[in-house]
Amino acid sequence: MTKPIAVGLLGLGTVGSGVVKIIENHQDQLVHQVGCPVVVKKILVRDLYKERDVKVDVSLLTTSVDDVINDPEIDVIIEVMGGVEETKKHLLQALKQGKHVVTANKDLMALYGSELLAVATENGCDLFYEASVAGGIPILRSLVDGLASDRITKMMGIVNGTTNFILTKMCKYGSPYEEVLAEAQALGYAEADPTADVEGLDAARKMAILARLGFSMNIDLDDVQVKGITGITEEDLDYSKRLGYTMKLIGIAHRDGEKVEVSVQPTLLPDSHPLASVSDEYNAVYVYGEAVGETMFYGPGAGSLPTATAVVSDLVAVMKNMRLGVNGRSAVAPQYEKKLKSPSEIFSKYFLRIHVKDEVGAFAKITAIFSERGVSFEKILQLPLKEKGFAEIVIVTHKASQQDYEDILQQLRDLEIVHDVKSSYRVEGNGK
Amino acid sequence: MTKPIAVGLLGLGTVGSGVVKIIENHQDQLVHQVGCPVVVKKILVRDLYKERDVKVDVSLLTTSVDDVINDPEIDVIIEVMGGVEETKKHLLQALKQGKHVVTANKDLMALYGSELLAVATENGCDLFYEASVAGGIPILRSLVDGLASDRITKMMGIVNGTTNFILTKMCKYGSPYEEVLAEAQALGYAEADPTADVEGLDAARKMAILARLGFSMNIDLDDVQVKGITGITEEDLDYSKRLGYTMKLIGIAHRDGEKVEVSVQPTLLPDSHPLASVSDEYNAVYVYGEAVGETMFYGPGAGSLPTATAVVSDLVAVMKNMRLGVNGRSAVAPQYEKKLKSPSEIFSKYFLRIHVKDEVGAFAKITAIFSERGVSFEKILQLPLKEKGFAEIVIVTHKASQQDYEDILQQLRDLEIVHDVKSSYRVEGNGK
Known part of the structure; x- marks a missing residue:
């Protein structure tokens, strides 16, 4: 039997417990897929003696992060503790020591994903984060x-x-x-x-x-x-x-x-x-x-078992790469320079609900604001409100630029007959 | 620049043409992802001079399959010609010469998938077939x-x-x-x-x-x-x-x-x-x-472009494996012995529509057949038919074994008051 791959776990909440359970219960399949066993060697926790819904030998637990990320026998760090700044430091330290990382931390990846991936590549390490987006969806x-x-x-x-x-x-x-x-x-x-x-x-x-x-x-x-x-x-x-x-x-x-x-x-x-x-x-x-x-x-999208499953899928990918000796090659650096659209380049249909004074010519004043900007209507409903003298108008526009639409909203709000712009939403595609 | 990977194509119908187009139009992304270019070197066709909706240099075309699968410079065979027995022979020959294979052929994979995958593994070759199941879905x-x-x-x-x-x-x-x-x-x-x-x-x-x-x-x-x-x-x-x-x-x-x-x-x-x-x-x-x-x-599920996209995704996987030198390790031999359920172990709810003579006691005779087998009803509708003296009965059963249900159907058909069993379908889950 090949030497087992050793995993260090940062965090033993619901996701961490799920990971421990899956690794225990699926050991046969893991060996079948990867060709070697996997063991959890150290687990970072806050409280050594807390009651948990997974049985873990207390000798595996530690309250010191260094016990996990500095353990020379640990190959892969699984981060399920959350947090951003401190956690980032720990993971950078782990990557620089050549440890592969699997994380479920969307806050961290959204803020520092590019930096962490670059450091992983530099150090020939894998950094996988499937669980950070939508737990059960690959x-x-x-x-x-x-x-x-x-x-x-x-x-x-x-x-x-x-x-x-x-x-x-x-x-x-x-x-x-x-x-x-x-x-x-x-x-x-x-x-x-x-x-x-x-x-x-x-x-x-x-x-x-x-x-x-x-x-x-x-x-x-x-x-x-x-x-x-x-x-x-x-x-x-x-x-x-x-x-x-x-x-x-x-x-x-x-x-x-x-x-x-x-x-x-x-x-x-x-x-x-x-x-x-x-x-x-x-x-x-x-x-x-x-x-x-x-x-x-x-x-x-979430839940401890789906998220834990995604984490273990990433762990399996890391282990396969280790067995093949090809870690650190899967992160691809961005190919294109970032170019964001300006509000005048973002187009959408909009739903708009406004309360207006029920006066002669009110409707014409409102439609004039739209037509000045070249924005036409797909649907209009006008209904009397309980409050006497007021009406509710619901509009679905044809496509308009965000810039034009925001200008229109501002002008509507400034209009004396408009009592309130109650709500406004983006519309995608065609209703009935 | 690294030496290009050479592809031989068997078939140039709509999917084959799609593959050629994608490889041409996405050369930059392919190089970015894989690290080397990819060229289509030979294409098996039936008719060299047919008009096609993709421009291909006529010198690439051949009507002899051996020109493609025996070409020592070709690394990967993409099979989009269809057919089973002959095609299987060609692919076995290709695999035995160490060529990787990507196929969109579900007939072939359903009938001979196990054999082909075993030969691929023996020869250190990849055999990928994502496109065979549901074109655009990975x-x-x-x-x-x-x-x-x-x-x-x-x-x-x-x-x-x-x-x-x-x-x-x-x-x-x-x-x-x-x-x-x-x-x-x-x-x-x-x-x-x-x-x-x-x-x-x-x-x-x-x-x-x-x-x-x-x-x-x-x-x-x-x-x-x-x-x-x-x-x-x-x-x-x-x-x-x-x-x-x-x-x-x-x-x-x-x-x-x-x-x-x-x-x-x-x-x-x-x-x-x-x-x-x-x-x-x-x-x-x-x-x-x-x-x-x-x-x-x-x-x-189908369509030439979605299917061609799946084929090229498989091609990319083969190329990545080639660059890493790890082909032929992804096919995992079946882990479990095949054990099929017998009809008495397959459970389902059923929808049943029958035409019966509208006689006193008819309904009781029908329900007796179900209750003898311990099968109860979730829903029953009885409606008069236009044809005088006949009624239509629609039943949704609770879960029953396939064995029991088939016996019930047979007994119903034998019943004198049952004019016809019009239809019968499996039901999954609960309606309203």
Whole structure:
């Protein structure tokens, strides 16, 4: 039997425990696939004596990170502890000592992925991070495989399970946001502080990672435009439904020629779009390639077992490379210089809901603002409001540049007859 | 610049032309990914002077297969000519000369995949066949990646675009089978002789390939139970819809413990199932892994460009392996002995539509046959028929073994009051 490959684990929370369990329970398959056994040799924890739902010999545990990353017998570091600055230091240290790294840390990879990958390559090490994007979906590997023979022009993703759960329940039961959020928190689908999820930041991190890989460009987190779901009301969902759309928090990465746009925002998708039927806490990434056309990858976006499975898949890839002696060659440096579209180059349809004074000529004043900018309407609904003397107008525009649309919004807000711009969302494709 | 990798192409139909175009148009990306250029050196065709929609130097063309597979400078053979027995001989000859093979040939891989893969491994050659299953979906690679860290218990696939197109149109417009088939033929989605598609054979070939890989077992094409879509009527679709189901031609590969079942048959899926919304000529494969849970891969199942893209992805994998000197190590021999479930071990719910004489006690006689076998009903509809004195009964059973269900069908047919068993389908999950 060949010498086992030794793994050091940073973190033993739910994902870390899952990794330990999978390595134990699938030892036979691992040996069959890779040709040698794998053992967990050291595990960094905060508290040596905490009760855990996985049985681990206490002699494997340590509270000192150096015991793990400086152990000369450890070949691979699996990082499932989270955190950014400190964690980055540890992983850089590990890579510089020739240890391969598998991480599930999207915050870290979104912020410092380029730097870490460069250091890994310099040191002949693998750095894999499939679990950082959508736990149960092998999307990064599929992108890499597809890249050589196709040109990816668009990626659209539901990459945050918490917000998809909330929007699904809001749509299905007509419940208000706060109520569904509380339910999601009770079920463990949302954190006590849900900000990173509901404000779209978590999704933005994942889209930065996807766009960087899919477009082979150094996209930073700051390049992603972000809008969360906290402002979405039952009225918005009701109108979407009537117009044949489903509201989802969608990450979009779009390339036109050499320029790209990346954003995360609530978006109205036609009910027939493959992403529209992705419900509850599920994730999906839709990829459009020039040659292959539409493809979609669907699966659980998080959860300790799916994430742990993705981590172990990466570990297997590292181990196969070790057996073949070819580590550190899979990270491909970005091929293209980063070029972002300006707001005048980003085009989309928009959904807009405004409250106006119900006066003669009000409608004409509003439409004039759109037509001055050459933006036409696909759909218009006007309904009286309970509040006497006011009306609600819902508009779906044809394609407009973001620049024009923002100017229009500003002008509408300045208009005396406009009481309030209640909501505004991006629209993708055609409703009914 | 490193020496280019030379490719020999067997066949220059639509897929072959697509491969030539992609290699030409993506030369930069290929060099970036692999580190060396790739050239098409020889192409086997039937007619040297035929007009083609891709420009190829006539000096590259040959009508002799030996010119391609015996060319000592050719490293990789891409087989996109189709055919089984002759093609198998050519590929065996190529592998024995140390040439790597990429094929899109599902007929060949379903029948002789195990043998070809064994010969490839013996000769240190890669044999990749991603394009053989569902052109635009990287399902085989995802299965291989997932295998080491998870145990796949179920695969369900819409793996034939022609039948999915036909069923989608029949459902949507209530059109009869023959009419939609004619439309599909006119659009080029169905062959002049549609037998292999509509009888489920094409899907069975793909399921054999998927099951062999996913369960690591030597599943043969003969092990797949097959039923096609030719008997599906508008009435069946109408009842499915009313009961909250969508009819799809579904390939199922299911493992319980050590035993497996593989089948292709029209199946009623709940409208909320991810596969139910896969429309038109699209394909999707749903995979259930013990750890990762539900995942689904969606994309174009056929078409010259998606298939050519999958072929070139495989070519890239071969080239990367060549550059690393590690070819012939990716095919993993089956890990488990083949064990098929017997009909008494295969469980499913069933939809059944029968015409009976409308007599006192008829219903009691029918239900008695089910209850003798311990099979209970989930749903029953009874409706009068236009033909006086007859009624239509639609039943959805709870789970029953295939053995029991077939016995029940036989007894029903023998019953004097049963005029006809009109249709019978497998049901997966719960309708509304």
